[in-house]
Amino acid sequence: MAAFHFELVSPEKHLFSGEVESVVAPGADGQFTVLKDHAPVMTTLKAGVVTVSGDGKVEKLFVRGGFADVNASGFTILAEQAIPLAEIDLAKVDADIQNAREDIADAKSDDARLAASDKLAQLQELRAAIVG
Template sequence: MAGKLHFSLVSPERELFSGEVDQVDAPGSEGDFGVLAGHAPFMTTLKTGRVKVYNDGKVLAFDVEGGFADVTPDGLTVLAEKAVEAAI
């Protein structure tokens, strides 16, 4: 089984999510992307769209409007200009 990825989603108002997850899909400005544990580091801007968080067979969704995603050896951090939890 693959390891867990630490994921944090932060907006100017508050931290919406922080925890260990299986996978995160996000709307990159140059194309949507997915991140798993051990992903190569990169940074990109985000376009308006949906971030999906997969963990233990469950899916959470957040609608974001712009921002940045930073993948490091420690995990993925999304700094969104605006973010709200969304129904799936």
């Protein structure tokens, strides 16, 4: 399979840069796969898993939103947050989910309740990505 250049960048760090054979990304309108010579497209991403394949290896990273840009020079993802799945501690995620539930129950205002609900939803998306 032909290779193309892919980069995944978050505000914290440059997570991936290299030649790959395919990338599956969680687009706002559903998952999409990019191969070499894909038509140019720019879209938003929802929370989910980016699967990068090349040289017989597969790497999976959780992204929480962002932008995807496919053009003649390759494919770039600018993620709001990105974490390699292998670096995520499921026990910590479960504890954070419990804390978020408690924050919702203890919220004293609608804004605090909304913020805690958003955090809970993000953590549940992360957990779902980990356990598959």
